[in-house]
Amino acid sequence: MKQFNRRDFLKAASATAAASVISGCATGTQSGVITPPAQGRSVIGLVAPKMDVVRVGFIGLGQRGFGHVKRMSHIAGTEIKAICDTHDEVLQRSANYLTDKGLAKPALYTGADNAYQAMLNRDDIDIVIISTPWSWHAPMAIDTMNSGKHAFVEVPLALTVEEMWQLVDTAERTQKNCMMMENVNYGRDELMVLNMVRQGVFGELLHGEAAYIHELRWQMKEVEHKTGSWRTAWHAKRNGNLYPTHGLGPVSQYMNINRGDRFDFLTSMSSPALGRSAYAKKEFPADHQRNQLNYIAGDMNTTLIKTVKGRSIMVQHDTTTPRPYSRHNLIQGTNGVFAGFPNRIALEDGGSKSFHEWD
Incomplete structure (x- = not known):
């Protein structure tokens, strides 16, 4: 088979995906996947020599x-x-x-x-x-x-x-x-849920929900320095989930993504992009640079991911609308569910209440 470099691989993958849609097979799964040649020895499992300092x-x-x-x-x-x-x-x-x-x-x-x-x-x-x-x-x-x-x-x-x-x-x-x-992977709640998943508390995993919902319009006032001085511009460059891993990282750990399962395909859509421009008009003079940007990132983006094992994951991103902070952090299995923000659980076997009620 022809030896592909990484750029050729990306072009080939795009062409193959397009062809499958044209032929009416838009499932996102492909046979005969081309693996690009490695440039060296795999670093999966790489352990660095011990350092005293x-x-x-x-x-x-x-x-x-x-x-x-x-x-x-x-x-x-x-x-x-x-x-x-x-x-x-x-x-x-x-x-x-x-x-x-x-x-x-x-x-x-x-x-x-x-x-x-x-x-x-x-x-x-x-x-x-x-x-x-x-x-x-x-x-x-x-x-x-x-x-x-x-x-x-x-x-x-x-x-x-x-x-x-x-x-x-x-x-x-x-x-x-x-x-x-990804610091959220090591949060106390997330590690607790990972431990429960590994002990089989929720049964076989079916579905997860993750999010980064964090109102950050105030960062637009950081013009010369700090995070808002560069982060604001991304809302005028891309329409999609600009910051997926706070929510998706923990759910990926629960589902053993790339350790037994992997993402297969996704579909993503955004709401209208209204909040940033409205905030700019309210908080800045008409000729201010914040009012010169064309904000295209939808205020709420929702993505659905399908894994190779058939599980589903919903991922959301919203740093614009006025609402309480949330990362969702939900994992559903055949025996019950955990949901975060606030933390709550419902189990068919092993719970202290009926699974019809949150505990």
Whole structure:
């Protein structure tokens, strides 16, 4: 069979999918799937050699990155060697926090968008934690692995399928770990439900629901710095689920996605995009840049995913409408259901109430 590179694979997959729809077979499952050639040894199960001291570098020290610096400073066996940010104020904030704790002052890198590359040239850093705007995540992770360091990246890990293949290729070639830090996977409630799933409390799994519903219009007022200064623009670039993994990560763990089951196909739709423009008109002058954007991301996006084992998952995204925070976090099995926000459960066997009532 012809040897495909990754880009050829994507083109072939798109053409095959289109052909199946034309022929009336739009199920999303394909026979004879072409697997692109690996660029190195698989990193599934990769274990790095033990380090007596883990030497850390940071790229991005804003709201999320500063939190990582503080947490890492409390972990025994770590040394923060260098930090990087283009915004001097947040760079100095992290440096001062560390020295005020009596820790060594890290080397500082700033001044240009590519200043982080000089930090990566150091040979006294083992891992790099990346907490930058979304468009920088994949390029910085790739550069980090190419420099011989493990990469830990805030969500989302990448913005295109092409970037994802580049990350896979780089990890396989360098044999360095690249982890997307989906913090919700390690929440107490989510780990509790994962434990219950593994004990068979819900029976055979059938369906999951996940979401990121978090009203964030106020971030539009962060114009020069902070998250809203770059995140707002994505609502004028893409219409879809801009932030799926907070909800989808835990449900994927419950269902053993890529560990026995996998996503097969999806369908996705969005509501009208009304809330951001209305908020801009209300909160900013008519000539303000927030009123010049054409907001196209629907206020609510709903996606339905089908897995190879036939399970279904609903995923929602809404950071615009006025409503309480929720990640749904629902898992349904043949013996009952758990639902989050608020936490509640209903079981046919083993519950303290009838399954017709929430407990």
